[in-house]
Amino acid sequence: MTSNESEPSAWQLLAPVMDLATPMAVRVAATLGLADLMAGGARHVDELAERTGTDADALHRLLRHLTRQGVFAEPSPGRFTTNETADLLRSDHPSRMRLWLDLDGFGGRMDLAFTGLMHTVRTGRPAWETVFGTPFWDHLAADPALAASFDETMSGSMRTTSVTGYDWSGVRHVVDVGGGTGALLAEVLGGDPGLRGTLVDLPDTVARGRRFLAERRLDGRCEFSGQSFFDPLPAGADVYLLSGVLHDWADEPATAILRRCAEAAGEAGRVVIVEWYGTTGDAPAVSAEMDLRMLVLCGGRERHPDDYRPLAGAAGLEVADVRTVPSGHVLIDCRTASPS
CATH class of the missing domain: 1.10.10.10 (Winged helix-like DNA-binding domain superfamily/Winged helix DNA-binding domain)
Structure with a gap:
């Protein structure tokens, strides 16, 4: 041979x-x-x-x-x-x-978007709108069944990432911004019977969230706000939680979401970001795939923890603490920036 x-x-x-x-x-x-x-x-x-x-x-x-x-x-x-x-x-x-694999649901539809990857690489624009005819979020809004499948898929994804690494002592009210059907909020409320929550997401999703939390007998400790998180948020809570939200968006809209959280939190509240660890340094390899996936779907991106500092600063926040959890996610604790 x-x-x-x-x-x-x-x-x-x-x-x-x-x-x-x-x-x-x-x-x-x-x-x-x-x-x-x-x-x-x-x-x-x-x-x-x-x-x-x-x-x-x-x-x-x-x-x-x-x-x-x-x-x-x-x-x-x-x-x-x-x-x-x-x-x-x-x-x-x-x-x-x-x-995740069902071609009739969100998981499989998400993978089919990659047939337009060449468009994304050539233009830097999401492939979803080329493959399916409308931008990602508009497509979900126009297809209630697909939107429900999206919510179900996300409820078992990073929205249920444990946030036990966060110090919830002294927190009495948490707002889950873009919280889907409330899977993560249920986890947080389940850990402290004295804690109240508010679920913020689009109206149809919040309606499903109300049913989800009612089934777990948590709806009595929750308020529900069916709205866009680009609009003013319910004010005065102790913590505004953004789990798996900012990676859906490019820098400018991500900053706008953070700014709404900062406005609602005021000087006493905090904004907690939960995301993948990032795409550089010691980040898990899966984040590189997710970075490409977010671009193909909706123009979002995965970020290194350091990348959130300028976004927070532009939104009137400053990063107070960064910690990773065993799942490979990062918790970024922000507060209102001190006057310079």
Whole structure:
């Protein structure tokens, strides 16, 4: 064997990062709920096709490919079942991976936006509006089902990042700005029975949040404000919490959101930012992907903790403390800037 024959081919070197067939096949399997249909044991492809309204031959080819990739198993010809990997696609799996991969929901739609990545790289503009016809936030506003899927997806994402690293002593009222359906607010309120909260988000989202918090018997300790966070916020709370919000926005609108928080907080209140650690230094590799993802979707960006200092300053705030938590997120505690 020559030295060239012993070296990996160009195809072998690029295969792990160039394949589109397998990622799309996994998403189709998740969307069809194939793992759920196999929960009781192996199923023949004809039965699976009938129950999913798909073409049996095409579905067979899809499952055969995924089986070769280690997703699903074929114990006998034409009969497929789940394995440890395919079980991750079940609707009841705690990882919630099906939610993230479902092409009919926000998770899968988010990934399809990457078909417009060339537009983003050429122009610096989000691909979403090119792929789907309208800017990201306008698209969600016009599609209630997709907006609800977005809320559900985010409720299991960084909105539920633990904020136990923050000192809540002395805090009696927290406003969760852009708080979705209230998953993080529920976590905060659950840790202190004397704490009150206000959920701020768009009206439809807040309506879902009211139901979510009522199911947890927390709505009696909450107020609800269905509005844009670019408008004046409910004033006078001790803490204004922004979790997974600012990375959705470029610097100018992110500063505008912080300014609204600063106005509402006044001299006595604080503004707490919860975000990914960033994209430089010791940041986790996932942040580099998220940085690109936020640009493609809505023109946002991931930031290093130091990047928040000038944004806070422009909004009339100063950073009082920065700390990281085991999940890889950073908590940035801000207060009204002292007069110079």
